[in-house]
Amino acid sequence: MNFNGKRVLVTGAGGFIGSHLAEQLIEQGAKVRTLVHYNALGSWGWLDSSSYKAQMEVIAGDISDRDSVRHAVSEVDIVFHLAALIAIPYSYQAPYSYIRTNVEGTTNVLQAVRECGVERMVHTSTSEVYGSAVYVPINEKHPLQGQSPYSASKIGADKMTEAFYSSFDVPVVTVRPFNTFGPRQSARAVIPTIITQCLAGEAVIRLGSLHPTRDLNYVGNTVDGFMRAALAPNVCGKVINVGSGREISIGDLAALIANLVGVNVKIEQEDQRVRPSKSEVTRLLADNQLAQELLHWEPGVTLEEGLQLTIEWVKANRQWYRPGVYAV
Numbered sequence: 001m002n003f004n005g006k007r008v009l010v011t012g013a014g015g016f017i018g019s020h021l022a023e024q025l026i027e028q029g030a031k032v033r034t035l036v037h038y039n040a041l042g043s044w045g046w047l048d049s050s051s052y053k054a055q056m057e058v059i060a061g062d063i064s065d066r067d068s069v070r071h072a073v074s075e076v077d078i079v080f081h082l083a084a085l086i087a088i089p090y091s092y093q094a095p096y097s098y099i100r101t102n103v104e105g106t107t108n109v110l111q112a113v114r115e116c117g118v119e120r121m122v123h124t125s126t127s128e129v130y131g132s133a134v135y136v137p138i139n140e141k142h143p144l145q146g147q148s149p150y151s152a153s154k155i156g157a158d159k160m161t162e163a164f165y166s167s168f169d170v171p172v173v174t175v176r177p178f179n180t181f182g183p184r185q186s187a188r189a190v191i192p193t194i195i196t197q198c199l200a201g202e203a204v205i206r207l208g209s210l211h212p213t214r215d216l217n218y219v220g221n222t223v224d225g226f227m228r229a230a231l232a233p234n235v236c237g238k239v240i241n242v243g244s245g246r247e248i249s250i251g252d253l254a255a256l257i258a259n260l261v262g263v264n265v266k267i268e269q270e271d272q273r274v275r276p277s278k279s280e281v282t283r284l285l286a287d288n289q290l291a292q293e294l295l296h297w298e299p300g301v302t303l304e305e306g307l308q309l310t311i312e313w314v315k316a317n318r319q320w321y322r323p324g325v326y327a328v
Contacts (some may be wrong), residue, residue, distance in 0.1 A: 001227050004029035007076045008230075011035040011063055011109065012083030013056075014045020016184045017124075017177075021080060021223045023052045028227070033057040035072040035083065046184050063105035066112075073112035078230050079121040081109045084157075087188045088128070088150045088275070095149035102153035103160065110164040110172070118171070120236065122229050123161045125176035126154050127215065127243065127284050136247075137287035140176070140239045148279045158239070165237045173235045175226055178243030178286045182219030182306060183313035187320075187327040191216070191307070194254050195314045198261040200323035205258070205265050208273035210251035215243040215286045218306030221299040228295040235294050243286020244299045260307055 008025055012018040013034030025032050036044045038060040047053050061068025063083045073079060085091070085101045106123065113121045130138050131145025146152030164170040181191040190207065197205045225242035229235060248256070254267045274280075291297040301309075314321070 001028055001231055003227070006030045006078060007033070008078045008080065009033045009035060009072055009076045010080045010082065011072070014043070014047050015082065016046070016186065017180055017219060017222060018082040019046035019050060019184060020182070020219050021082070021226055022047070022056060023050060024223050024227065026052050026055050033059065033072065033076060035059050035061055035063070035068070037083070038062055063108055064100050066108045069108040070112045070115070073109065073116050073118065075116070077119045079109065079113055079118050080226060080230065081106065081121060082124045084124065084154070086150065088148050089188070091148055091150035091153070092276070098149050098153040099156070103156040106157035107160050110160060110170055113172070114164065114168050114170050120230055121170065121172040122226055123157070123172055123174045125158050125174050125239065126151070127176060127178040127241070127286065128281060129155045129158060129176070130284065132281050133283040133285065136283065136285040137245065138241070138285060139287040140241055140290060147281055148275070171236045173229050173237070174239040175229050176239055176241050177222045177225070178215040178217050178241065178284060180217050180219050180222045182310050185310075187322065187325075190250060190253070191257070191310060192314060192321060194257045195261065195311055196318070196321040196323040198258050198263050198265060199315060199318065201263070202323065203265060205254050205267045206270040206273065207250060207254060207267065208269065208275060209280055210254070210267065210269055211249055211282070212280060213247040213249045213283045213285065214253070215245070215247050215284050216253070216303055217242065217244045217299055218301040218309070220301055224300065225291060225295060225297050228297050232295050238294070240291050240294060241286045241288050242291055242297065243288050244303065245286055245288050246303060247283070247285040248303070256304075257307060257311070260304070260311055
């Protein structure tokens, strides 16, 4: 992949996936501008501790503000749009904020891309838009099901992206990652939750529902998919799954992590962590054939390899986590 001299913008660059993507783009020779969420502390999220931050142009703003977005998008060649509200439990408490950020914010980015003549936009979807699998493996033609306010807001964002491509020829491709994990992931996600409880010496690992299955993909694999989507020919207007093609239940995942950490624990379901029954997505398993065909992409890091890398990172960065505390 040749990004030499390409002017790129990463929205949501202070977050988990966005920070990894911004760093990798610098390694590939891109001129990187990042949009991070403005806050009173002046924090750039994970970019604060990045060894690459001096090589980036960092803009603090808000994707729900059109002026912030227009300023960030101006004079770039490629836009990677990752900024979003992503926590499913919090979407039950504050659904309108998800509409404002995920739907309206994405529309602001699309409009700015259109007005500024950007060469390509890579829009971030999520496997949550599929809801519980009607069939597996899930390909891009699977029905979309808004089983949580979060997933509904992302469906809205995906459909606005589709509309701007169809109506205005905006050169946009939608990447639909399945469950990404790795260093820097929030404790709101299941893998850091399990790892931190194991490392804290908890005798009992407390989780939500144990039977749902997920397709888990290491962050480096996901970032590779984004970057390939930015350069691949004949992908504009398309939606492309980026998933491993392997599923594992949450209960089995917890047992696997405990084994890798080297602890003997009991795994229990805790009521406060269980999602409403009709909202829980029970099964996700990616069909990644289209990514293989169009992007020449396949996951380079296995689940076990990715978990070991993540465990080692969490061991060295325990200050970011509160083991046993349910993070909404």
